[in-house]
Amino acid sequence: MKKLLLLEDDPSFGYILSEYLQMQDFEVHWVKTGEEALLSIERSTFDLAILDIMLPTINGFEVAQLLKQKNKDLPFIFLSAKSLKIDKLKGFKMGAFDYVTKPIEEEVLVAKIQALLNQVYRQEKVINHFILGAYHFYPTQFKLVFNEEEIKLTARENDLLVLLCNHQNVLLSREKALRQIWGDQDEFSRKSMDVFISHLRKYLAKDPQLKIENVHGKGFIFKT
Secondary structure, three states: OOEEEEEOOOHHHHHHHHHHHHHOOOEEEEEOOHHHHHHHHHHOOOOEEEEOOOOOOOOHHHHHHHHHHHOOOOOEEEEEOOOOHHHHHHHHHOOOOEEEEOOOOHHHHHHHHHHHHHHHHHHHHOOOOEEEOOEEEEHHHOEEEEOOEEEEOOHHHHHHHHHHHOOEOOEEEHHHHHHHHHOOOOHHHHHHHHHHHHHHHHHOOOOOOOEEEEEOOOEEEEEO
16 A cells, blocks of 8 residues: 655645555545645655645645755655646656646546656566675566575565665655565564665665664665
């Protein structure tokens, strides 16, 4: 289940859209202000942000700018009544994947969201060879190579290392890793992930420039 951040200050429209998206098997976190949206980004992990532009304090453009500083990998789309060409161009120049004008067709919006998430997923999975310092990582072959030494990885180790590679030098939250690989966030899954992190640290120990660092209460940073 993909997790969406919905920023919409209209209580009626926000409620209806949130309910509709949940009916389409999305997990939706609905907030009504830019401040709430930025706080949510710090506390949780999302697969996509849907941002209204016309807000009472921090507008959607400002939220997007700050959002990119906090999590540059989070894709976002604008959802707004502002339909002028200049607004759309500004949105795309800021890095939005799409700009949807109100009134919306819910089915079209869901199709756009699904297409975007599929595109992001393909981009993450397309790489079949990572160069990590003195190591070569081949995720499709479940192996890590140091000089001529080959380390075979389990499926969980492989998936976790792929996720870390896709978040090099930025925070990978515990929540995202648990949700994407374990499908659960219970205590057993958390302890299991810590075990696999320790395995990967051991495998990568021959290159001192590679480090998987803990960020207390938040997750890990794979420094390369």
